[in-house]
Amino acid sequence: xxxxxxxxxxxxxxxxxxxxxxxxxxxxxxxxxxxxxVFGAAIGSRISExxxxxxxxxxxxGLVMLSVLTQSIANASFGIxxxxxxxxxxxxxxxxxxxxxxxxxxVGAAATKSIILGLIILATAGLFVPLHIQHPVWxxxxxxxxxxxxxxxxxxxxxxxxxxEKLQMIPMLVVTPLTFLGGSFYSVNMLPPAWHxxxxxxxxxxxxxxxxxxxxxxxxxxxxxxxxxxxxxxxICMTIIWWIFKTGxxxxx
Amino acid sequence: xxxxxxxxxLSKTYASGFTSxxxxxxxxxxxxxxxxxxxxxxxxxxxxxIICGIVNASSGKVAVGGHDIxxxxxxxxxxxxxxxxELHTDSFESVWATVSFSRGLFGKPKNPALIEKILKxxxxxxxxxxxxxxxxxxxxxRVMIAKALSHEPQVLFLDEPTAGVDVELRKGMWDVVRExxxxxxxxILTTHYIEEAEEMADRVGVINKGEIVLVEHKxxxxxxxxxxxxxxxLQQRIDAVPEALAPYQLALSDDGWKLAYDYDTKGxxxxxxxxxxxxxxxxxxFVDLETKQSSLEDIFVSxxxx
Ligand SMILES: Nc1ncnc2c1ncn2[C@@H]1O[C@H](COP(=O)(O)OP(=O)(O)OP(=O)(O)O)[C@@H](O)[C@H]1O
Ligand SMILES: [Mg+2]
Numbered sequence: 001x002x003x004x005x006x007x008x009x010x011x012x013x014x015x016x017x018x019x020x021x022x023x024x025x026x027x028x029x030x031x032x033x034x035x036x037x038v039f040g041a042a043i044g045s046r047i048s049e050x051x052x053x054x055x056x057x058x059x060x061x062g063l064v065m066l067s068v069l070t071q072s073i074a075n076a077s078f079g080i081x082x083x084x085x086x087x088x089x090x091x092x093x094x095x096x097x098x099x100x101x102x103x104x105x106x107v108g109a110a111a112t113k114s115i116i117l118g119l120i121i122l123a124t125a126g127l128f129v130p131l132h133i134q135h136p137v138w139x140x141x142x143x144x145x146x147x148x149x150x151x152x153x154x155x156x157x158x159x160x161x162x163x164x165e166k167l168q169m170i171p172m173l174v175v176t177p178l179t180f181l182g183g184s185f186y187s188v189n190m191l192p193p194a195w196h197x198x199x200x201x202x203x204x205x206x207x208x209x210x211x212x213x214x215x216x217x218x219x220x221x222x223x224x225x226x227x228x229x230x231x232x233x234x235x236i237c238m239t240i241i242w243w244i245f246k247t248g249x250x251x252x253x
Numbered sequence: 254x255x256x257x258x259x260x261x262x263l264s265k266t267y268a269s270g271f272t273s274x275x276x277x278x279x280x281x282x283x284x285x286x287x288x289x290x291x292x293x294x295x296x297x298x299x300x301x302x303i304i305c306g307i308v309n310a311s312s313g314k315v316a317v318g319g320h321d322i323x324x325x326x327x328x329x330x331x332x333x334x335x336x337x338x339e340l341h342t343d344s345f346e347s348v349w350a351t352v353s354f355s356r357g358l359f360g361k362p363k364n365p366a367l368i369e370k371i372l373k374x375x376x377x378x379x380x381x382x383x384x385x386x387x388x389x390x391x392x393x394x395r396v397m398i399a400k401a402l403s404h405e406p407q408v409l410f411l412d413e414p415t416a417g418v419d420v421e422l423r424k425g426m427w428d429v430v431r432e433x434x435x436x437x438x439x440x441i442l443t444t445h446y447i448e449e450a451e452e453m454a455d456r457v458g459v460i461n462k463g464e465i466v467l468v469e470h471k472x473x474x475x476x477x478x479x480x481x482x483x484x485x486x487l488q489q490r491i492d493a494v495p496e497a498l499a500p501y502q503l504a505l506s507d508d509g510w511k512l513a514y515d516y517d518t519k520g521x522x523x524x525x526x527x528x529x530x531x532x533x534x535x536x537x538x539f540v541d542l543e544t545k546q547s548s549l550e551d552i553f554v555s556x557x558x559x
Binding site for chain 1: 267268305306307308309326327328329330331333335337339341342343344345346350354355357358359360361362400
């Protein structure tokens, strides 16, 4: 294992994060605060409670997940797309490093960043509503697992994209709708039966449900199913990445 | 001694269906400077990119230091430093950071003293904290060289290292190359400045349309293929070459004071003796004469034209 290479990539990526601190941290925090104002205060004042917790409190896990998902994808896809775009990828490809090491460096940095971000958002949320986390270890596990899984997914998008539009396309057209419809702001149990069944096809429902369970022990689906679904998605992403490196897809001519 | 790089039966057909390398066989000896020459689009960069792991070969085998570039890529790549033709650099990193990054990427422990030496050798020391985006093109090129040297490669690929570098710094760069060679590093370079190849290289390979057309020691090449030109400075100017001397295809200078005769040093008979005799017969006398070996450039041009 070339740990120095992993560390070099990781440090390089984290340096980029600190350089772009404003976009990286501040803007998601601001937008989350806006969600709180709009959904928590404006709408929440009309909805009294969801499954025994106040609406403002109810949406906290969903909001954190929303940011962690989108940021993981954005960070990781940009992290690998950019060297491809400016050509510095030549150095990564010609270095004595394995695929696993490349992924560890890039995905590790992207996941770290979105975990930090998730915790910052959680702290921000704490300014608006009282927080109580029933299962902190599970909460952290879900956070880490989601950050890693979606950073892997972002990495795949970054390799697949051959233009900036494509880089934006999947997050905008697929991920954002899925997260919004995935129960960030409501419980899927609140939906009419037909919509409820459709909602269960959305993988994000399982992530948010599991994460919310770790806070309040309320869930839309059983927590074991949440864990299994997340792990399954992780496995799918890893398989795709293994295939990408094996074939050199979009990396080598 | 086993060659440090051995390429056998290497072909590359791009996804577009274009074949840019066709069954290349090549051995690079340890410690030599090998100049790879060829016109634009000949396949030089493609060949280098395959050896370095950036482009996948369609068929064929490559070993670096005896390590297969696919099967044992770690060992193979650890030996190689690459300075690609295109300027691919980060923008907001400092020179120091980007060079240190390269060393880490190749798994080497930190060595600030070495990086300091490299930056000084390449006249980059005063720019060590500058962001790369603020550097000129020639400086960026040298940053890329510094990155390649940072991990102490045993084999260094320089794909047109002097493109866009001014004359003085180019000299400095060649000093670095000589120093590396003295330290035992094998250097493979491409250049369109044939004087550079002529000055620096031990061996020369010419590639054209994806095929190696020649690999030769520079001195032997010049001897074997070299043509010489005999220049005669006349005692009196003449208006035209006499009819009797037509077979020699002499070239008369515009001012009429100089005659030039091109001959093949490979030829059994150079024709000089009879030319001199015939000149005397024609009554043409000369005050001085000189011969000049044709340059690598002439050789190169004649090869690629074929
Ligand atoms: N990605 C690609 N897809 C298709 N054809 C390519 C690709 N890259 C290079 N080629 C073609 O392969 C041939 C060899 O290119 P290469 O870059 O190796 O030439 P070169 O000898 O380095 O030329 P130069 O002196 O201009 O640098 C060219 O005809 C080029 O058009
Ligand atoms: Mg080239």
